[in-house]
Amino acid sequence: MSQPTTASLQTSESSVAAIARRARIASRAIAKLSAEARNEALIAVAQAIEQSARKILDANERDCRAAEAEIAAGRMSSAMLARLRVTERGIAQMAAQVREVARLEDPLGRRLSATELDDGLVLYKESCPFGVVGVIFESRPDVVPQLASLALKSGNAVLLKGGVEAAHTNEALVSIWREGLRRFPAIPADSINLLQTRADVKEMLTLDRDVDLIIPRGSYALVQFIMEHSRIPVLGHSEGICHVYVDRAADLDKAIDIAYDAKVQYPAVCNAAETLLVHEAIAGKFLPRMVAKLKGANVEIRGDAKTLALFPKDGIVPATEEDWATEYSDLILSVKIVADLEEAIEHVNCYGSRHTDAIVTEDAEAARRFLDEVDAAGVFHNASTRFADGYRYGLGAEVGISTSKLHARGPMGLEGLTTYKYKLHGDGHTVGPYAKGEKKFKHRRLD
Amino acid sequence: MSQPTTASLQTSESSVAAIARRARIASRAIAKLSAEARNEALIAVAQAIEQSARKILDANERDCRAAEAEIAAGRMSSAMLARLRVTERGIAQMAAQVREVARLEDPLGRRLSATELDDGLVLYKESCPFGVVGVIFESRPDVVPQLASLALKSGNAVLLKGGVEAAHTNEALVSIWREGLRRFPAIPADSINLLQTRADVKEMLTLDRDVDLIIPRGSYALVQFIMEHSRIPVLGHSEGICHVYVDRAADLDKAIDIAYDAKVQYPAVCNAAETLLVHEAIAGKFLPRMVAKLKGANVEIRGDAKTLALFPKDGIVPATEEDWATEYSDLILSVKIVADLEEAIEHVNCYGSRHTDAIVTEDAEAARRFLDEVDAAGVFHNASTRFADGYRYGLGAEVGISTSKLHARGPMGLEGLTTYKYKLHGDGHTVGPYAKGEKKFKHRRLD
Numbered sequence: 001m002s003q004p005t006t007a008s009l010q011t012s013e014s015s016v017a018a019i020a021r022r023a024r025i026a027s028r029a030i031a032k033l034s035a036e037a038r039n040e041a042l043i044a045v046a047q048a049i050e051q052s053a054r055k056i057l058d059a060n061e062r063d064c065r066a067a068e069a070e071i072a073a074g075r076m077s078s079a080m081l082a083r084l085r086v087t088e089r090g091i092a093q094m095a096a097q098v099r100e101v102a103r104l105e106d107p108l109g110r111r112l113s114a115t116e117l118d119d120g121l122v123l124y125k126e127s128c129p130f131g132v133v134g135v136i137f138e139s140r141p142d143v144v145p146q147l148a149s150l151a152l153k154s155g156n157a158v159l160l161k162g163g164v165e166a167a168h169t170n171e172a173l174v175s176i177w178r179e180g181l182r183r184f185p186a187i188p189a190d191s192i193n194l195l196q197t198r199a200d201v202k203e204m205l206t207l208d209r210d211v212d213l214i215i216p217r218g219s220y221a222l223v224q225f226i227m228e229h230s231r232i233p234v235l236g237h238s239e240g241i242c243h244v245y246v247d248r249a250a251d252l253d254k255a256i257d258i259a260y261d262a263k264v265q266y267p268a269v270c271n272a273a274e275t276l277l278v279h280e281a282i283a284g285k286f287l288p289r290m291v292a293k294l295k296g297a298n299v300e301i302r303g304d305a306k307t308l309a310l311f312p313k314d315g316i317v318p319a320t321e322e323d324w325a326t327e328y329s330d331l332i333l334s335v336k337i338v339a340d341l342e343e344a345i346e347h348v349n350c351y352g353s354r355h356t357d358a359i360v361t362e363d364a365e366a367a368r369r370f371l372d373e374v375d376a377a378g379v380f381h382n383a384s385t386r387f388a389d390g391y392r393y394g395l396g397a398e399v400g401i402s403t404s405k406l407h408a409r410g411p412m413g414l415e416g417l418t419t420y421k422y423k424l425h426g427d428g429h430t431v432g433p434y435a436k437g438e439k440k441f442k443h444r445r446l447d
Numbered sequence: 448m449s450q451p452t453t454a455s456l457q458t459s460e461s462s463v464a465a466i467a468r469r470a471r472i473a474s475r476a477i478a479k480l481s482a483e484a485r486n487e488a489l490i491a492v493a494q495a496i497e498q499s500a501r502k503i504l505d506a507n508e509r510d511c512r513a514a515e516a517e518i519a520a521g522r523m524s525s526a527m528l529a530r531l532r533v534t535e536r537g538i539a540q541m542a543a544q545v546r547e548v549a550r551l552e553d554p555l556g557r558r559l560s561a562t563e564l565d566d567g568l569v570l571y572k573e574s575c576p577f578g579v580v581g582v583i584f585e586s587r588p589d590v591v592p593q594l595a596s597l598a599l600k601s602g603n604a605v606l607l608k609g610g611v612e613a614a615h616t617n618e619a620l621v622s623i624w625r626e627g628l629r630r631f632p633a634i635p636a637d638s639i640n641l642l643q644t645r646a647d648v649k650e651m652l653t654l655d656r657d658v659d660l661i662i663p664r665g666s667y668a669l670v671q672f673i674m675e676h677s678r679i680p681v682l683g684h685s686e687g688i689c690h691v692y693v694d695r696a697a698d699l700d701k702a703i704d705i706a707y708d709a710k711v712q713y714p715a716v717c718n719a720a721e722t723l724l725v726h727e728a729i730a731g732k733f734l735p736r737m738v739a740k741l742k743g744a745n746v747e748i749r750g751d752a753k754t755l756a757l758f759p760k761d762g763i764v765p766a767t768e769e770d771w772a773t774e775y776s777d778l779i780l781s782v783k784i785v786a787d788l789e790e791a792i793e794h795v796n797c798y799g800s801r802h803t804d805a806i807v808t809e810d811a812e813a814a815r816r817f818l819d820e821v822d823a824a825g826v827f828h829n830a831s832t833r834f835a836d837g838y839r840y841g842l843g844a845e846v847g848i849s850t851s852k853l854h855a856r857g858p859m860g861l862e863g864l865t866t867y868k869y870k871l872h873g874d875g876h877t878v879g880p881y882a883k884g885e886k887k888f889k890h891r892r893l894d
Contacts (some may be wrong), residue, residue, distance in 0.1 A: 373662075393564070421825065
């Protein structure tokens, strides 16, 4: 397999506009492809990834060696190296994920509505690609084939910017992707592009003519930076300050399992719980068991005054006002005893980040009120906040998670990468006769 | 009917944050209302508007007198006064529009999807209100009841800022609205608010904690100003540079009617055509008839070189590069002769503003390509661009028009004022067993 010239993958600060321009042209080409053509290309790329395992592992080895030097110098955590490292099994999984995306339902050309406006005048609302999407992400290289496959499946061209630590691995993956597409002349190589530097990203954020959507995946600091500097619409998530509220009518066993899972199962992610709210009527029975279990997993508990009063000698740290607004992303949990459901809802709406919040209760009416009144992308009843995830939701794959209320909320799958257009079919229809009252609209729904 | 204290309607620069805070609280209250309760309130308000006709006319008279002074001083156009003036018939129409909104389908609580993730674990995606919406609009006072009714119908609280010219009329309308709501204790007066000054608007644009969405309705300059200064998501439209392309296979009678309607029927609006593209194979036959008809309506024609060659002595102005990118909003039309469909599509994608573009042709394949490949909110076949409008689309009422690709594209009705949340119902479900592979997701679509 011949190597693509590295020149075609390299970018300089002044050329991001040119890359975006070419991506725009490429996006028009891939938007025209049939679902079959897009899926066939995805399957070919999956194969190319498997066949190029050596190349990926070699490139990754270079990144990992550089990362080890950084760790030795105390400039990187070993957790980051673990995320960076690609194994043979990881490569097989990348290919499998691309094939899985090929199997998903076509997100394009879906008829969202159809209305007969008048005789011979029919309006269709149909899903279509955005065009060019820019994604900024941090160290994990398996994000490259994941995003590239979602973009191609949804008919979008993509500009990718990964972490510097993974530069060689990402470059290998993009070059293999382009290589895999070579036998599809209808799919331009420019449909996938890798940006190299932070300056490239800053330039991309100004290119609102040629880039339609920006998705930042990573830390809150990254998302904030992007939102502040972008002239292009941004979909991303703010902090994940998720709550579990244990109601007076909770089944305590379920409550312990759910709160433990939400905090301990993977504390570093945005859908992990940061605050546990407990109804005062059951606090005395519930909290001792809960705290014991959490302490067994080395969770630091920061309690409000009422909680502290329950555990006078138990080494619980007093929670400050700041704690309620903090995403720990760590084995720390703030705990507050509330007087009733209303206080719980109010606390969540005041301090939450509108990501995901759960109630544990056997009282259907309390659950209904919590789910209706809490203002968040995900509102859960008797289930862990950790379910807030595109794969778990059955979206097939996740482009990102949005805490915005515009367009996409919560985990975004392929649908998040589509917009729609209105197609109107007439037979010479003009507005004049309707404006004069000579003709009247029928507005008959056809769906 | 008692007068509300004007204090409750007045705002000062420092208090917009307080108004938004109270609107946030009000939004939580109205989000809980049943569809019946919201509709009943709308009908009561419609009646209040009719019963307060005198108050509205008096307030409007003050605004109109001030406007006449402005016109005399050459600081305002008489067209603006015409838009400002409210008549008894206009008041009856306002009330009728509010009743029409009451009759529309409930946009809240719609089930957008349902998925069984596993036994006893079911995920619903349901429409819900945004919360607090800010709308900035220019002179027409009938926008107040229109927006207020759409907001209440969709469970949103609203902050309105109208034009200074209509200050008294708008204040009367908001005070009547609040008055009409008085007998509904579940609907706080703070669900509708009027901002007074430009400084108020600037402050509102920073209140991203308490305002969820900004909709600017008015000139492109207004929209740009809002977009540049807002920390809150903005839905609005850029310029309306709409095209009519007359294909080689066009029915020339239809083409003449459509292009004439698109340009002449109401040239000041964003969905009027600015550029006519003509296939060279039919230009010689089509353009003389078209130009004669347009000239009969005093339309100034600006042609490219090929067009000019067709009309050597006809007083057609040469079009410059700038013309293709200009929204005239006036009786001016740029005309370009293109070699083929591809050139037409390319021209539209290059110079258009992604608002609405039309093809006139009897060739179904050419129509399909134009509708698929032109990147615009509305793509029309054998129909005038002037149909791009929420009322004509059958959306019931129009909140605004979006040329963004995020969330809402084209005319936005009630759906544009809703977002969604994911509701997950479990029975003590935790992620742990799925992460360990002990349990598997089913992901069965229930809809």
